[in-house]
Amino acid sequence: MAANSHTGTVKIIAPHEYPPMITGEGAANFLRVLTSYETAQRAARVIELRRDQLCEAVLSYIAQMEDAASASNLSGIFAQAHEIRGLAGTAGMEAAGRIADGLCKYLSAAADLGSVADAAVIALHVDAITRASSSAGEAGKFGNRVAVELATLVARKLNAVNGLKTKSA
Amino acid sequence: MSTANFTNLKALIVEDNPHMRALLRSLLQALGIKTVLESCDGATGFAEVCIRNPDLVLTDLSMEPTDGIALTRQIRQGGCSPNPFVPIIMVTGHTERQRVEAARDAGVTEFLAKPITIQNLTSRLTEIVERPRQFVKCEAYFGPERRRRKSESHTGPWRRGEDFKDDLEIR
Numbered sequence: 001m002a003a004n005s006h007t008g009t010v011k012i013i014a015p016h017e018y019p020p021m022i023t024g025e026g027a028a029n030f031l032r033v034l035t036s037y038e039t040a041q042r043a044a045r046v047i048e049l050r051r052d053q054l055c056e057a058v059l060s061y062i063a064q065m066e067d068a069a070s071a072s073n074l075s076g077i078f079a080q081a082h083e084i085r086g087l088a089g090t091a092g093m094e095a096a097g098r099i100a101d102g103l104c105k106y107l108s109a110a111a112d113l114g115s116v117a118d119a120a121v122i123a124l125h126v127d128a129i130t131r132a133s134s135s136a137g138e139a140g141k142f143g144n145r146v147a148v149e150l151a152t153l154v155a156r157k158l159n160a161v162n163g164l165k166t167k168s169a
Numbered sequence: 170m171s172t173a174n175f176t177n178l179k180a181l182i183v184e185d186n187p188h189m190r191a192l193l194r195s196l197l198q199a200l201g202i203k204t205v206l207e208s209c210d211g212a213t214g215f216a217e218v219c220i221r222n223p224d225l226v227l228t229d230l231s232m233e234p235t236d237g238i239a240l241t242r243q244i245r246q247g248g249c250s251p252n253p254f255v256p257i258i259m260v261t262g263h264t265e266r267q268r269v270e271a272a273r274d275a276g277v278t279e280f281l282a283k284p285i286t287i288q289n290l291t292s293r294l295t296e297i298v299e300r301p302r303q304f305v306k307c308e309a310y311f312g313p314e315r316r317r318r319k320s321e322s323h324t325g326p327w328r329r330g331e332d333f334k335d336d337l338e339i340r
Contacts, residue, residue, distance in 0.1 A: 021178070033200060046199045050192055
């Protein structure tokens with residue numbers, strides 16, 4: 001099927017016109033497995049079995065991030081925070097993951113704006129990630145509140161940088 | 170490649186973090202997919218795609234030297250790509266709108282946000298099997314249709330087949 005628009009020829013390829021990933025009975029069986037209680041249980045066990053290993057990995061990334069922070073190595077901080085935000089949630093350290101995500105966003109935004117990232121903001125995030133990684137239950141909830149407050153601080157900082165740029169322009 | 174038995178499906182994971190790779194492999198195997206191939210960046214991932222022709226690709230977004238966006242472009246538009254229609258799930262912790270839009274514009278089929286949960290993974294796979302998307306090919310894009318819902322407030326650009334009902338040419 002093709003249509004002529006102002007931007008040129010557009011070809012629409014319907015699902016039956018290209019090779020499907022899986023067909024017929026195989027697809028029906030796969031869907032049954034995907035939505036079954038047994039599959040959910042089996043997959044939950046997979047995550048549970050890997051949790052200690054994931055926690056260990058996250059803690060090692062945190063140690064490397066602290067080293068990078070001590071050396072004021074921004075790319076090192078970003079690289080480790082990126083690994084933390086990817087794994088921490090699955091390892092059961094949701095707050096640490098959220099704060100690491102906030103730190104990555106801050107560093108990316110500061111770089112995009114051509115501004116030097118504030119060392120105090122970075123230090124607050126690194127410290128909060130370390131604390132949140134050793135917290136669970138109520139303390140974990142506290143970590144989530146810290147994540148929200150740090151996000152507010154980052155937004156304020158970036159607004160200020162934006163404001164300065166607008167004024168000077 | 171069309172497969173009648175889902176246990177024969179071949180999935181490729183392209184992810185630079187070994188822990189995430191191992192987790193995804195175990196989860197796919199828990200879902201009954203026996204053949205799970207692995208690569209640690211987009212370039213080796215594309216080589217694996219060309220050699221093994223997987224039925225499903227799960228890729229990370231940020232990888233060095235070749236990221237998931239470049240890999241998606243190669244699979245969709247590369248001359249030697251064995252199946253430009255293969256479903257691609259982008260696994261990402263990136264919530265920045267620009268990055269997600271760039272991945273979508275490269276032709277990603279589904280997004281799977283980190284932290285990974287089994288509910289999210291199974292819902293993306295269910296979507297792919299139950300509701301395969303039509304593909305759009307035009308000068309600027311080749312990939313699954315990007316607009317999933319009809320929006321009353323959408324005022325263009327118009328690129329869907331149904332947008333051209335009046336001057337549609339059926340082949």
